[in-house]
Amino acid sequence: MKISLIPAFDDNYIFHLLTEDGLSIVVDPGDAQPVIDYLDKEGLTLQIILHTHHHWDHINGDKKLQEKYNCEIWGPEHEIMRIPNMTVLLEDEQTYTLGASQFKVMHTLGHTRGHIILYFEKDNALFCGDTLFSLGCGRLFEGTAEEMWLSVQKIRALPNHTKIYCAHEYTQANASFWQSIEPNHPDMLHILNDIKIKRKSNIATIPSTVAFEKKYNPFLRADDPTLIATLQLQKKRPKDVFAHIRKLRDNM
Ligand code: ZN
Ligand code: FE
Numbered sequence: 001m002k003i004s005l006i007p008a009f010d011d012n013y014i015f016h017l018l019t020e021d022g023l024s025i026v027v028d029p030g031d032a033q034p035v036i037d038y039l040d041k042e043g044l045t046l047q048i049i050l051h052t053h054h055h056w057d058h059i060n061g062d063k064k065l066q067e068k069y070n071c072e073i074w075g076p077e078h079e080i081m082r083i084p085n086m087t088v089l090l091e092d093e094q095t096y097t098l099g100a101s102q103f104k105v106m107h108t109l110g111h112t113r114g115h116i117i118l119y120f121e122k123d124n125a126l127f128c129g130d131t132l133f134s135l136g137c138g139r140l141f142e143g144t145a146e147e148m149w150l151s152v153q154k155i156r157a158l159p160n161h162t163k164i165y166c167a168h169e170y171t172q173a174n175a176s177f178w179q180s181i182e183p184n185h186p187d188m189l190h191i192l193n194d195i196k197i198k199r200k201s202n203i204a205t206i207p208s209t210v211a212f213e214k215k216y217n218p219f220l221r222a223d224d225p226t227l228i229a230t231l232q233l234q235k236k237r238p239k240d241v242f243a244h245i246r247k248l249r250d251n252m
Contacts, residue, residue, distance in 0.1 A: 001101050001123045003165065005204055008034045011169045012057050013206055015127060023047050023099035027118070027127045028167055029061030036068065048098065051075030052129025053115040054082035058167065078107070078114030090116055108155075110148030111138035119158065125207070126164050128155060133166045134208040136174035136249070137219040145243030149222060156220050160211035171195055171205035177249050178218055182230050191216065218245050 006014040008031040015027040016038060025048045029035045039046060046069040049062060053076065062073055066085060074096070077089035090096065092107035103120045108131040115138075118127040130138035131148075132155050140148055155164070175195050179188055198205055213220050221227045222242035228234060233241050 001120065001125070003123075003125060003207075004038070005165075005206065006034050006038050007169075007204075008061075009057060013165070013167055013169065013204070014061070015165050017098075017101070018044070019099035019101045021100040023101075025050060025098060026065070027165070028052055028058035028129060029065055030055075030057040030059065032061035032064035032068075035061055035065060045069055046071045049073045049075075050118060050127070051079070051083055051086075052117060052127060052131075052167065053112040054079040055112065055130065058129065059083055076105075076107075076114040076116040079112065082114070090118075092116070106154050108148075108151035110140055110143040110151045113142045115151075117155070119162075124159070124162050126155065126158060126162050126210075127167075128164055129167050131155070132164060132213065132217070132219070133168055133174055134164070134171040134205055134213065135178050135217050136170055137217075137246070139250070140246060145246050146239040148219075148246070149239045149242040152220055155210065156214055158210050160209065160214070162210040163207035164209060164213060165207045169199075169204060169206060171208075172199050177252050178216070180252065181218060181245065181248060182227060184230075185216075187216070 002018040004016040006016055008014050012030050014029045017025040024044045024046050026035055027050045049071055072087040073085050074088040075083045075086045077091050090105045095102055095104045103118045106117050108115050108117050111130045117131055131151055172195050175192050195205055223238035
């Protein structure tokens with residue numbers, strides 16, 4: 001499967017997927033025009049839109065795209081009232097076939113009540129919407145820190161080489177936050193520098209990998225003794241450490 005990034009708005013990524021047998025799919029088209037421009041350039045049409053959650057910056061392109069391409073819209077069953085015109089309702093723990101590719105759905109509470117992530121095991125790809133960002137995680141708009149901590153652990157449990165396609169380019173701001181809470185991490189400076197160089201040349205920091213996020217993302221390390229000691233939260237449970245880190249990030 002070929003995966004391409006289509007930047008939208010200030011910092012969103014829409015993902016285009018082309019399966020080996022030529023199915024053309026987009027994930028979370030918050031805006032139609034960048035998708036239309038991409039499809040025109042590639043000489044493609046559009047068969048399916050996939051959704052992780054209902055926020056406008058992930059669904060606002062649907063109407064125009066469905067009118068133009070008569071495509072299907074597949075999205076989370078629990079957001080049926082908030083995503084118009086869905087043709088397939090995706091359920092937790094179910095596997096779906098898209099031509100030559102398959103993906104599994106995982107329900108991830110925390111950002112929105114119905115949020116799902118889409119895991120393409122054979123293609124080593126995870127589309128995680130606004131659940132996880134590189135070195136960060138989504139805001140808790142409709143869920144608790146405990147729910148989000150459980151959700152990000154589902155991502156942590158995937159194979160290390162899995163590529164994580166986050167829906168926003170927030171990596172640089174997240175890295176600054178990470179530096180503010182763990183300034184003495186031995187790999188900090190070279191990672192900050194890599195990100196800075198990429199962003200200066202407008203290169204995406206996405207996809208990340210499970211291995212990288214597991215090692216560095218503070219939101220995946222709420223049970224890491226080193227981070228817990230740095231934050232002086234030794235007596236706290238991981239879900240409370242997670243909540244503490246989320247609160248620090250919200251107030252930054
Ligand atoms: Zn969102
Ligand atoms: Fe978003």
